[in-house]
Amino acid sequence: MTVLSRLAGSNTHGQDSSYFLGWEEYEKNPFDESRNPNGMIQMGLAENQLCFDLLESWIAKNPDSANFKCNGQSVFRDLALFQDYHGLPQFKKAFVSYMSLLRGNKVTFDPSKLVLTAGATSANETLIFCLANPGEAVLIPTPYYPGFDRDLKWRTGAEIVPIKCSSYNNFKITKTALEEAYNSAKNQGLVVKAVLVTNPSNPLGTTLSKDEITLVLNFVSSKNMHLISDEIYAGTVFNSSSFTSVMEAITDKKWAHLLDRVHVVSSLSKDLGLPGFRVGAIYSNDPKVVSAATKMSSFGLVSAQTQHLLAGLLSDHKFMEKYITHNQARLKARQAMLVSGLKRAEINCLESNSGLFAWVDMRHLLKSRTFEAEMELWKDVLYEMKLNISPGSSCHCSEPGWFRVCFANMSDHTLDLAMQRVKSFLDSKINKNSHSYLKNSRRARSLSSWVFRLSFDDKEPEER
Amino acid sequence: MIENVGNDQVLLSKIATSNHHGENSEYFEGWKAYDRDPYHPTNNPNGVIQMGLAENQLCFDLINEWMMQNPQASICTHEGVHRFMDIAIFQDYHGLPEFRRAIAKFMGKVRDERVIFDPNRIVMSGGATGANETIIFCLANPGDVFLIPSPYYPAFYRDLGWRTGVNLVPIPCKSSNNFQITKEALESAYEDALKKDLKVKGLIITNPSNPLGTVLDKGTLRDLVTFINDKRIHLVCDEIYAATVFDPPRFTSVVEVIQDMPGIDRDLIHIIYSLSKDMGLPGFRVGIIYSYNDKVVIAARRMSSFSLVSSQTQHMLAALLSDDAFVNKFLGKSKERLSKRYHHFTGQLANVGIRCLRSNAGLYVWMNLQHLLKEATVEGELKLWKLIINQVKTNMSPGSSFHCSEPGWFRVCFANMDDDTLEKVVKSTPSPINKKRGQMELQLSFTGSDSLSISQLGSLILSPHSPSSESPLVKGRT
Numbered sequence: 001m002t003v004l005s006r007l008a009g010s011n012t013h014g015q016d017s018s019y020f021l022g023w024e025e026y027e028k029n030p031f032d033e034s035r036n037p038n039g040m041i042q043m044g045l046a047e048n049q050l051c052f053d054l055l056e057s058w059i060a061k062n063p064d065s066a067n068f069k070c071n072g073q074s075v076f077r078d079l080a081l082f083q084d085y086h087g088l089p090q091f092k093k094a095f096v097s098y099m100s101l102l103r104g105n106k107v108t109f110d111p112s113k114l115v116l117t118a119g120a121t122s123a124n125e126t127l128i129f130c131l132a133n134p135g136e137a138v139l140i141p142t143p144y145y146p147g148f149d150r151d152l153k154w155r156t157g158a159e160i161v162p163i164k165c166s167s168y169n170n171f172k173i174t175k176t177a178l179e180e181a182y183n184s185a186k187n188q189g190l191v192v193k194a195v196l197v198t199n200p201s202n203p204l205g206t207t208l209s210k211d212e213i214t215l216v217l218n219f220v221s222s223k224n225m226h227l228i229s230d231e232i233y234a235g236t237v238f239n240s241s242s243f244t245s246v247m248e249a250i251t252d253k254k255w256a257h258l259l260d261r262v263h264v265v266s267s268l269s270k271d272l273g274l275p276g277f278r279v280g281a282i283y284s285n286d287p288k289v290v291s292a293a294t295k296m297s298s299f300g301l302v303s304a305q306t307q308h309l310l311a312g313l314l315s316d317h318k319f320m321e322k323y324i325t326h327n328q329a330r331l332k333a334r335q336a337m338l339v340s341g342l343k344r345a346e347i348n349c350l351e352s353n354s355g356l357f358a359w360v361d362m363r364h365l366l367k368s369r370t371f372e373a374e375m376e377l378w379k380d381v382l383y384e385m386k387l388n389i390s391p392g393s394s395c396h397c398s399e400p401g402w403f404r405v406c407f408a409n410m411s412d413h414t415l416d417l418a419m420q421r422v423k424s425f426l427d428s429k430i431n432k433n434s435h436s437y438l439k440n441s442r443r444a445r446s447l448s449s450w451v452f453r454l455s456f457d458d459k460e461p462e463e464r
Numbered sequence: 465m466i467e468n469v470g471n472d473q474v475l476l477s478k479i480a481t482s483n484h485h486g487e488n489s490e491y492f493e494g495w496k497a498y499d500r501d502p503y504h505p506t507n508n509p510n511g512v513i514q515m516g517l518a519e520n521q522l523c524f525d526l527i528n529e530w531m532m533q534n535p536q537a538s539i540c541t542h543e544g545v546h547r548f549m550d551i552a553i554f555q556d557y558h559g560l561p562e563f564r565r566a567i568a569k570f571m572g573k574v575r576d577e578r579v580i581f582d583p584n585r586i587v588m589s590g591g592a593t594g595a596n597e598t599i600i601f602c603l604a605n606p607g608d609v610f611l612i613p614s615p616y617y618p619a620f621y622r623d624l625g626w627r628t629g630v631n632l633v634p635i636p637c638k639s640s641n642n643f644q645i646t647k648e649a650l651e652s653a654y655e656d657a658l659k660k661d662l663k664v665k666g667l668i669i670t671n672p673s674n675p676l677g678t679v680l681d682k683g684t685l686r687d688l689v690t691f692i693n694d695k696r697i698h699l700v701c702d703e704i705y706a707a708t709v710f711d712p713p714r715f716t717s718v719v720e721v722i723q724d725m726p727g728i729d730r731d732l733i734h735i736i737y738s739l740s741k742d743m744g745l746p747g748f749r750v751g752i753i754y755s756y757n758d759k760v761v762i763a764a765r766r767m768s769s770f771s772l773v774s775s776q777t778q779h780m781l782a783a784l785l786s787d788d789a790f791v792n793k794f795l796g797k798s799k800e801r802l803s804k805r806y807h808h809f810t811g812q813l814a815n816v817g818i819r820c821l822r823s824n825a826g827l828y829v830w831m832n833l834q835h836l837l838k839e840a841t842v843e844g845e846l847k848l849w850k851l852i853i854n855q856v857k858t859n860m861s862p863g864s865s866f867h868c869s870e871p872g873w874f875r876v877c878f879a880n881m882d883d884d885t886l887e888k889v890v891k892s893t894p895s896p897i898n899k900k901r902g903q904m905e906l907q908l909s910f911t912g913s914d915s916l917s918i919s920q921l922g923s924l925i926l927s928p929h930s931p932s933s934e935s936p937l938v939k940g941r942t
Contacts (some may be wrong), residue, residue, distance in 0.1 A: 005665075008602040008763035052549040059540045059548065066540025068531070076531065077524045082747040083591070083740075118590055118749075119555075122770045129627055130480040134606075155601055155767070158663075275555040276775030292480035295487065296627070299597050300590035300771030304747030309540060309776065349626070 005339060006153055013290075020377075022388040027121075029386075033414065040368060041418045044388045046202065046356045048236065048273035050330040054323050055272070058313060065312025068305070075308070085297050087116040091307040094314035095281060099266055101320060102234045105246045115282040115293040118300030120232045120267035123280040124151045126300075127263055128194075130292045131226050132158045137190040138228075139174050139181045141165050143359075143395035143402070145202045152196070161192070163183040164398045167361075171204055173197075173212045178219045194226035195219065200233040200243065203395050203404035204359045205335075205352030207242055213249045225453040226261045226455040232280075235324065237354040238332035247283070262285040268310065270356060271327060277306045331356070331408060333417065338407040341419025344428050356408040363401030365426075374400040379412020385421045484626040491516070491618040491847065491865035498859045505884065512815055513889055516859040518674065518827045519880035520708065520744035521803040523794060527743070530790050539671045539776060539785035547779065554775040557768050559588050561739050563778040566785035567752060571737060573791055574707045579719045587753040587764045588778075590771030592704045592738035595751035596623040598771070599734055602763045604665040610700075611653050611667045613637050613645045615830075615866035615873070624668070633657045633664070636869040639832075642821060643676050645669075645684060650691055664733075666698030667691070672705040672715065675866050675875035676830050677823030679709060685721045693728050700734045707795055710803035711824035730756035739781070741827060743794075748777045793866035802827070802879060805886070809878045812890040820876075827879040829861070832874030835881045845871040 003009075022044055031039035059066050068076040082088060089111070096109035117123040132138065134157025140148060141163040152158055163181040165171040178195075185192045196215060199208040208216075220227045227289040229246040237243040249255065250262050263284040269275035279302055282293050315318060328417050331354075339349050366373040372394045378391045381403075392402035407415055475481075486492075494516045503511035535541040539548045556558060561583070568581035590593035604610065606629025612620065614634040625631055627663050635653040637643040650667075669688065671680045680688075692699040701718040709715040719735065720727050735754040740746035748774050753764045785791060810820050810829060821830040837844040842864045849862040852874075863873035878886060 004757075004759055004763065005601060005603055005605050005608075007605075008759060047553055049549070049553065052552070055552075056548055058546055059545055060542070063541075067535075067538060074528060076528050077521070080524065080745045080747050081519060083749070118771045119769075125770055125896075130477055131479050133479075150769070155770075190736050193477075269555075274552045276552050278555070278772050286476075288476055288480065292476065292485075295485045295622075298591075298622075299594045299627075301749050303749050303774035303777040305777050305780070306774040363712075402742065441599070 004312075010154070022382055022390070023381055025322075026388045031386075031414065033411070037417075038386070040382075040386045040388055041414060041421075042388050042409065043406045043418060045388045045409045046270065046404075046406050047275065048270055048327070048331070048356050049324065049409050050334065051273060051327050051460070054319075054326060055313075058316070058319055062316070065309050067310065070160065079304040082307075083301065085116075085294050085301060085303070086305040087114070088311055090315065091302075092116065092209050093309035094311050095266075097317070098314045098320060099234075099283070101317070101324065102271070103243070103245045103248055104240050105148060107245060107251065109247075109260070109283060113283055113290055115284070115290055115297055117280040117282060117293075117297050118278040118302060119269065119275070120230065120280040120299075121147065121151050122300040123265045123267070123282045124148070124196075124228075124230065125154075125156060126293050126296045127228055127265065127282055127289075128152050128156045128158050129296060130289050131228075131263075132156065132193040135159065137161050137185045137188075137192045139163050139178070139185065139192055139195045141171075141177070141197060141201075143171070143203050143392055143397035145198060146390075146394045146396075148196075158193075159188075159190055159207045160183075161188070161190065162396055162398075163195075166399055166452070167350075167402075170206070171201075171359075172209065173215060175215055175219075178215070182219075182223065192223065193224060194228055196228040196230065197246075198230040198233070199246070200231075200237060200354035202233060202355060203357060203390065203392075204350060205355030205357055206350065206359075207237060207354055209245055210249070213244060213246060216261075217249065217255055220261065221255075221258055226263065227258070228263050228265065230265045232265060232267040233270050233355055234266070235327065236331055236356055236441055238328050238335070239353065240324075240328070241373075242353050255363050259285075260289075261288060270429045270454050271324075274310075277310070278302060279306065279310065334407045334412075337412070337415055338405065338419070341416070342405075342422065344419070345423040347422070347426075354411060357404045357406040360403045360405050361401065362403055363399070369400055377401075378403070379381045387418055387421065465779070479627055482626075484622065486619065486621040486626070489618055489621075489865045490849065490862050494849075494859040494861060495551075495855060497853050503857070503885070510857065512853060513858045513885060514880065515877045516594065516861045516875070517880050518741065518877050519746065519873075520741055520798070520802075520827050521807065521880050521882075523744060523798050526790075526794050526797060527745075527784070530784060530787070534783060534787075537780045541777055545837060547906075551775045551779045555772065555786070557588070557765055559586070559773065560775065560782055562782040562786065563773075565932075566782045567750075568790060570785040571754070572707075573795065574742065575715065575717045575720060576850075579717060579723065581719075581754060585754050585756070585761055587755070587761060588768050588771075588773045589751035589753060589764075591740060591746065591749045591751040591753065591771075592702065592736055593619070593623050594618075594749075594771040595736045595753045596620070596700075596702065596736065597626075597628060598764050598767045599700055599736060599753055599760075600624050600628045600630050601767060602760050603700070603734075604628065605663075606630065607663070608665040609633045609657055609662045610665060611635055611650070611657070613649075613669060615675055615863060615868035617670060618861075618865045618867075630665070631662075633662065634867055634869075639821075639870055639873075642678070643673075643689070643830075644780065645680075647687060647691075649799070650688075664695070664697055665699055668700040670702040670705070672703075672709060672825035674705060674826060675828060675861070675863075676821055677826030677828060678821070679713060679715050679825055681713065682716050682721060685716060685718055686725065686800070687717065689721060689725060689728055689733075692732055696732075698732050698734060700736060702736040704736065704738040704741050705826050706737070707798065708802055708827055710799045710806060711827040712853045713824065715825070731760075732757070734760060742798075745781075748781070749773060750777065750781065787915055805878050809886060816890075820875075828875050828877040831874045831876045832872065833874055834870070837872045842871050848872075849874070856889075 026040045026042050031041045092111035092114050096111050096114055101110050137159040139161050161184055163177045165265045192365050246262055266281045268279040284290050348361045365377055374391055381387050390404040498512045498514045501511045503513045536543040538544045539551050564583040564586040567581040567586050571581045589598050609631045612632050614636050633653055635649050706715055733756050737752040739750040755761050819832045845862050845864055861875040
């Protein structure tokens with residue numbers, strides 16, 4: 001057989017990670033409240049399903065946006081033909097005003113600096129194509145979203161060097177960690193082009209503090225690098241005042257020299273719950289980045305049909321304010337439910353203020369403080385509790401025992417049921433007076449055999 | 465120790481700062497001239513008429529009518545909103561099953577049901593632009609090359625090579641045999657590439673051809689398939705104009721040809737498709753990769769994460785393309801209208817002595833203006849092109865931007881405007897010509913505009929006193 005490209009044959013797409021077994025098991029036996037109440041509950045999916053009632057009622061009241069119309073007139077033809085990579089002007093205008101709203105109107109965004117892309121997946125890859133040559137590196141705080149391995153490295157040829165954060169200070173970024181990452185890159189012969197932070201964080205569910213932002217800005221300033229801030233969870237902050245965007249931080253005059261080097265990634269997949277529509281964006285003050293990224297967006301433009309619908313939605317400021325308020329409140333309530341449910345099972349979570357997930361501390365349930373033990377615990381959660389959650393190792397966490405557990409992609413009842421399963425299972429184990437339940441698990445399998453099985457299967461990508 | 469980048473400037477990547485996006489070519493310059501001064505029948509009758517854009521605008525009425533009769537196809541109507549949430553959260557890179565099935569069925573219909581497409585081999589991408597880039601990422605490494613018959617679509621330079629690092633080696637085709645691909649030209653291009661130590665990974669063809677508007681016959685297709693099979697290189701067939709074949713000979717897809725070639729390694733065969741041309745829906749970004757190679761399907765599908773089709777759009781198009789009665793009617797009407805437009809336009813051109821390559825597909829003609837060149841060079845062609853933009857107030861694409869080996873050919877699109885606008889371009893109106901200080905300055909009336917008609921273009925060019933072509937609209941490149 002003729003050889004394909006190196007890319008096609010490589011594993012950098014990241015889909016051979018053990019994470020995908022969880023997906024496979026879920027798909028074999030998916031939970032359904034009525035039809036399969038004993039099935040596997042999907043808690044590995046960072047989706048926001050809490051506010052569709054609001055969106056659907058908006059659609060019912062706004063037939064024009066919904067149906068290729070503008071002021072009652074059909075614009076179908078115009079939209080069907082619209083492939084200008086500058087994007088639909090009314091959509092970009094509405095998008096930036098929404099971005100501003102999410103940041104408490106403390107920053108104004110210019111639509112001409114916004115580049116639309118097919119999802120944040122495409123935005124992140126495109127930014128790396130613009131900023132880094134093959135073999136150059138990006139520093140990223142751990143734990144981080146597993147999909148970055150694909151999005152930032154696969155086709156670009158860039159490298160990721162982790163900025164190791166740990167639980168002793170609630171996984172905050174420190175100066176030491178930054179310097180260590182930088183030195184590690186240098187020792188590997190890598191030129192570092194950027195630091196990439198996710199704010200609010202996936203998987204931690206926390207926002208960067210002002211101190212952390214200052215630290216990072218000082219760092220990129222002194223090392224002459226770019227800063228990419230992936231802010232796709234900005235709309236999931238439970239309380240707007242606790243979120244500081246890097247764009248707000250750099251309005252301070254002392255960062256004027258950095259304006260061109262700070263780029264934000266945005267999306268409508270998390271806060272609006274519309275991942276299927278593939279709406280992502282890059283925002284940059286550097287006209288060269290905007291120009292190059294705009295041209296690259298040709299490879300993944302947003303459907304004009306979708307731009308039209310969302311232009312209408314996002315321009316309805318009254319509705320968007322109401323949406324944001326309700327969304328924040330529902331997410332907060334949902335998170336509280338998960339946290340208190342886990343607490344009843346004596347499991348703690350990292351204190352969080354955003355996101356569609358909690359960062360759960362299950363270190364005390366490990367047989368040993370190793371990643372092998374983490375995998376065994378995860379298998380137990382998968383097969384005994386029938387919950388699909390994400391192991392910290394898949395997020396490159398430097399400490400074993402942490403798991404990301406999503407809470408916004410199911411009903412209250414399902415979440416409650418999940419919490420009951422956790423408690424029941426752990427109670428039954430405690431009653432048996434054994435901490436070695438993992439050894440006795442009938443379903444114990446070796447990690448290596450999973451990975452072998454997974455290498456040749458075509459699996460769905462990680463959901464953020 | 466590696467030092468980080470210098471203090472003077474934080475560098476962008478080589479890709480970002482290169483010109484490999486290709487947007488400095490004349491192909492795009494003409495578009496910019498149009499963007500700066502776009503024709504409008506009432507608001508700007510003296511503006512530039514866009515004939516450089518291969519769009520199919522002839523059948524929107526049919527699609528519009530279908531939309532109104534099928535509100536359930538939209539997830540935003542009363543009839544369709546019950547699907548809103550399921551569709552809005554659907555980001556599976558396999559695509560909606562009904563969408564893949566509908567696309568596979570449509571592709572089969574476009575090929576008169578002579579072939580069947582497997583929905584499990586349908587991979588989505590962001591338009592044919594995304595699909596073409598993705599297939600190259602899957603098949604070739606940076607520095608590898610692909611052979612490509614010229615003239616070819618200008619943006620291939622960007623789509624196939626910009627971020628992939630892959631280069632194109634042209635197989636020049638000549639007007640002496642109507643630009644057909646010959647075995648000699650193919651072998652010669654291949655051998656030359658090998659002599660230069662270039663690693664040839666494949667051959668990419670566009671069938672029907674852009675810019676020629678012609679289809680490949682079965683014999684040529686078989687020869688091409690045999691060639692790539694012998695050389696163990698890939699064949700990528702861009703068939704995005706398949707349903708724009710409006711006259712005989714009928715379209716023969718490569719998939720039809722390989723059905724009768726059992727000895728061929730099908731792992732080498734890949735098709736690119738899109739709804740942008742056949743259905744006139746470029747705004748919806750529907751690109752498709754169809755490969756017989758399982759590993760390519762898997763890799764391309766994973767890469768499609770970077771450019772999935774909006775699920776809202778997938779849902780709508782699944783409904784549209786599953787409606788057999790609509791599809792049959794659409795394909796029939798589209799052919800009819802394209803044929804009518806083509807014959808009317810080429811007939812008018814012939815009346816004023818302008819010939820085009822005989823074609824039966826596409827949304828454009830390949831116009832021969834060699835006789836109007838002052839010099840048979842690329843410079844001569846570009847001077848003529850600037851004049852056309854400036855005086856005829858029409859954007860046509862010069863053959864050099866398609867890497868044509870012979871100057872004087874132009875691609876002129878005819879399906880992206882209404883009948884009235886098309887008339888404006890070809891209509892001939894008598895005009896006063898004023899002499900002024902030894903220089904011919906042409907003042908022409910043209911139903912209210914001050915631009916030339918194509919028929920007058922001829923005498924203008926041949927005049928010894930043609931005005932200089934310093935158009936404020938266009939920076940010509942020679």
